[in-house]
Amino acid sequence: MADLHRWRHDTAYVYGTQQRKGAVPSSAVNPNRIRRRRRDGAALRYLDQWRQHVVLTENRVRRGGHTPTGFCSLCDGHIQDDARDRLESLMRNGGRRAHRLRVAVNALDERYREVTVEYGTWQSLPWWHRREPRC
Structure with a gap:
């Protein structure tokens, strides 16, 4: 149970990399989108x-x-x-x-x-x- 509260609240995981909230992701992909963009x-x-x-x-x-x-x-x-x-x-x-x-x-x-x-x-x-x- 202690491990669940160990994470700081101002950080978020984006594709397995820890970044601060509000920071621009390293790729042009929406961080809330799980899968890659589809192509035409x-x-x-x-x-x-x-x-x-x-x-x-x-x-x-x-x-x-x-x-x-x-x-x-x-x-x-x-x-x-x-x-x-x-x-x-x-x-x-x-x-x-x-x-x-x-x-x-x-x-x-x-x-x-x-x-x-x-x-x-x-x-x-x-x-x-x-x-x-x-x-």
Whole structure:
């Protein structure tokens, strides 16, 4: 119990180093923030993956003459990665950049809706998993 009161009240621990309260931390990181700042890299990667899928779907529809096989999801043009799911998660979490991300994703979503149709599958799936390229 004596060890708990041993610390001076005008000092605080910031990332394992003892500093005085009110002192500028040695790094540019907020001392109250436990984790490091996130970078935009992940959101941009997911946005790029979703853009690539939309462009591939548009090209597939533009070429035409494709008949869905029903057993090969890659040949049928179904989504193979979880980029759109992750983007949805980032947009729901909010934050400073969520609005700009939502604007970019909505533009791609509109393009995707124009070249796809809904097919009979589980209604509990997100809308982007319930669509396939038009024939």
